[in-house]
Amino acid sequence: MTRIRALRTALLVVGLLALAVTAVPAQAMRLTEPERTESTRSRCLDPDGVHGDGRSASRLRSPDHPEVTAAEKQAIDGRTDRILTSKAEIADSAAGRGASIPVQVHLMLSRSGEGDVSRLQIDQQIAVLNRQFGGHESSEAANTRFTFTLAGVQRYYNDKWHTDKDSLRYRARTRVGGPETLNIWLVDFSALGIATFPFQYDAQPKTDGVRVHFDSLPGGSLKNYNLGGTATHEIGHWLGLFHTFDGGCSRSNDGVGDTPAQKYPTSGCPDEQDSCTERRGVDPIHNYMDYSFDRCYNQFTPGQSMRMAEMWTAYRA
Ligand SMILES: [Zn+2]
Numbered sequence: 234m235t236r237i238r239a240l241r242t243a244l245l246v247v248g249l250l251a252l253a254v255t256a257v258p259a260q261a262m263r264l265t266e267p268e269r270t271e272s273t274r275s276r277c278l279d280p281d282g283v284h285g286d287g288r289s290a291s292r293l294r295s296p297d298h299p300e301v302t303a304a305e306k307q308a309i310d311g312r313t314d315r316i317l318t319s320k321a322e323i324a325d326s327a328a329g330r331g332a333s334i335p336v337q338v339h340l341m342l343s344r345s346g347e348g349d350v351s352r353l354q355i356d357q358q359i360a361v362l363n364r365q366f367g368g369h370e371s372s373e374a375a376n377t378r379f380t381f382t383l384a385g386v387q388r389y390y391n392d393k394w395h396t397d398k399d400s401l402r403y404r405a406r407t408r409v410g411g412p413e414t415l416n417i418w419l420v421d422f423s424a425l426g427i428a429t430f431p432f433q434y435d436a437q438p439k440t441d442g443v444r445v446h447f448d449s450l451p452g453g454s455l456k457n458y459n460l461g462g463t464a465t466h467e468i469g470h471w472l473g474l475f476h477t478f479d480g481g482c483s484r485s486n487d488g489v490g491d492t493p494a495q496k497y498p499t500s501g502c503p504d505e506q507d508s509c510t511e512r513r514g515v516d517p518i519h520n521y522m523d524y525s526f527d528r529c530y531n532q533f534t535p536g537q538s539m540r541m542a543e544m545w546t547a548y549r550a
Pocket of ligand 1: 297476
């Protein structure tokens with residue numbers, strides 16, 4: 234067992250061992266992305282509770298990544314372990330080192346230029362990423378050692394692309410770089426953000442990246458969601474993390490041992506919340522992978538940091 238695997242095993246909940254081992258598909262996984270439909274939106278809560286902003290009434294950080302079943306998660310973990318074993322030397326030397334990630338920002342503007350953000354906002358967003366992935370917002374936060382450097386900014390003027398229509402096509406036509414390059418498309422849609430996972434890259438390399446609402450950048454107009462936390466959340470998925478409430482109160486939960494089980498997403502920023510009273514720990518409402526307000530966010534855990542490092546080595550290094 235490599236060091237990175239040994240560390241992760243120590244972090245995983247013991248209950249995972251009780252789960253039956255299923256066959257692991259050899260092929261890269263092709264997952265279906267969530268559709269932005271009216272029925273999807275109408276199921277969303279109003280996390281704000283305030284309807285002053287028409288757009289915020291239907292806004293939630295959900296659903297923002299392809300659905301992954303429990304069986305698929307087991308298959309992904311098995312595949313990741315096999316890749317890490319085959320890359321044992323790299324995995325051991327890369328353990329906990331993070332990586333320097335080049336960032337390509339694509340501004341998907343309307344024909345008349347709506348949806349633009351300033352260079353200052355982009356620089357501030359990159360600074361937020363470096364602060365949050367660096368563990369600088371809480372004494373409990375892990376330093377993931379992932380750092381972000383702006384590599385390019387492109388502007389496109391297309392009404393369809395601006396509203397995230399034809400996303401498969403526009404991503405394929407504009408994406409820059411390989412698996413190690415983070416592409417962020419800034420659009421105007423009903424979601425806050427949508428991400429792809431690292432284990433999808435083999436099957437769907439052309440659409441890899443995150444889509445983020447342009448007004449969620451620092452200084453944007455989305456009330457409670459304009460401090461840059463949305464990009465951090467989506468990049469957490471891009472680096473292989475699930476939501477902290479994924480799997481609910483089950484033992485396996487989100488596949489990370491040091492994020493307490495959580496039954497449902499957090500709305501706003503409550504003083505405290507414990508939705509799985511039968512499990513140890515209160516809800517991780519300050520975790521970047523919950524649905525809390527931006528100002529509520531302040532940490533990734535060491536277990537999440539380890540999972541991101543593993544995912545990076547397996548799929549993006
Ligand atoms: Zn999410």
